[in-house]
Amino acid sequence: MKGKSIISARDFSREEFLHIIELAERFRKTRAGYVWAGVHFSQLLKGKSVALLFYEPSTRTVFSFKTAAESLGVWTSYIDYKSSYYGRDGMLQWDIDACIAFGSDAIVLRSPQDFAAEFAACSVKSLSELVGSPLIPVINAGDGKNEHPTQALTDLYTIMDEKGKIDGLNIGIFGDLLYGRTVHSLSYALSNFDVKVYFVSDDALRMPPERLKELNSLGLKYEEAPISELQKLISHLDVGYATRIQKERFSFPEEYEKAKNRYVIDNEMMQHAGKDFLLLHPLPRVSEITLEVDSDSRAAYFRQAANSLPVRQALLSLVLGAIK
Ligand code: NCD
Numbered sequence: 001m002k003g004k005s006i007i008s009a010r011d012f013s014r015e016e017f018l019h020i021i022e023l024a025e026r027f028r029k030t031r032a033g034y035v036w037a038g039v040h041f042s043q044l045l046k047g048k049s050v051a052l053l054f055y056e057p058s059t060r061t062v063f064s065f066k067t068a069a070e071s072l073g074v075w076t077s078y079i080d081y082k083s084s085y086y087g088r089d090g091m092l093q094w095d096i097d098a099c100i101a102f103g104s105d106a107i108v109l110r111s112p113q114d115f116a117a118e119f120a121a122c123s124v125k126s127l128s129e130l131v132g133s134p135l136i137p138v139i140n141a142g143d144g145k146n147e148h149p150t151q152a153l154t155d156l157y158t159i160m161d162e163k164g165k166i167d168g169l170n171i172g173i174f175g176d177l178l179y180g181r182t183v184h185s186l187s188y189a190l191s192n193f194d195v196k197v198y199f200v201s202d203d204a205l206r207m208p209p210e211r212l213k214e215l216n217s218l219g220l221k222y223e224e225a226p227i228s229e230l231q232k233l234i235s236h237l238d239v240g241y242a243t244r245i246q247k248e249r250f251s252f253p254e255e256y257e258k259a260k261n262r263y264v265i266d267n268e269m270m271q272h273a274g275k276d277f278l279l280l281h282p283l284p285r286v287s288e289i290t291l292e293v294d295s296d297s298r299a300a301y302f303r304q305a306a307n308s309l310p311v312r313q314a315l316l317s318l319v320l321g322a323i324k
Helices: 014-033 059-073 095-102 116-131 151-163 181-190 209-218 228-235 253-257 292-294 301-319
Strands: 049-054 074-082 106-111 140-145 170-173 196-201 221-226 239-242 279-282
Touching: 014 151, 014 301, 049 059, 049 140, 049 151, 059 106, 059 140, 059 301, 074 140, 106 116, 116 228, 140 151, 151 181, 151 239, 151 279, 151 301, 170 181, 170 228, 181 196, 181 209, 209 221, 239 292, 279 301
Parallel strands: 049 074, 049 106, 106 140, 170 196, 170 239, 196 221, 239 279
Antiparallel strands: none
């Protein structure tokens, strides 16, 4: 995977998913004691530099990418959405990409625009041909309502860690399936496994038809259900993946007002789920999971958030070529 840009969860094969999961597990288990081929963990990527371009607010994702990179000896530089010139005064993103490509070994990019990571990877490639800048990988850390592939890696790793397997599970995905980029990437990732997925949402927030068509052709077994059936469905599920309604992606505030607070997972709802049920959420949440659920051992979203660190350590080691 050395030099590979990570734009979509479709960029990974089943074998690559399993390889990253296995590597993340080794990072997590050995923590700071990790030694790879005689090289200590903290020196693994020494001398490398990674640009963290976050043109949209982020807490967990930027923190875990920064911590993952620096724990491996990487020098990071960070641009946030307030201090950057992104989209201002007609400045060309192309010019920004060129400057960054000259000084970095990889770009981690979050943007409010769909397909921003794909665009950046294309401009990095063209610039390397035109002006000789290095051909560095671009990692998509969330592009608009499109995808969030490294979150999907964390989600798969958490399912494997908690359930000991992915194949054979019934997985419910709830909430905003239209604008939620994590659920798009997770669905593509799950299409590599023998699972049954239940897409549970309001009619207005269903998984877009073109994505359903694609998931179908990728061989994913799925069913759609209205959010009003969540209580009935939850007892059949091994895993539930809840998401917040993505307020910032609605064009009209009235639409968001109609779409919000349409489901809640509280202790009462959890009583309908099995004893081995696993509740995930990419976070942040708004009101879709009540605070009382946090102390239920089946609620794994904080463990899931913690797992993003070893997963991103594994991914950076692979993409920057320290580990095969
Ligand atoms: C998600 C995102 O940014 O898409 N958060 C995250 O990266 N953990 C989910 C969200 O914002 O709802």
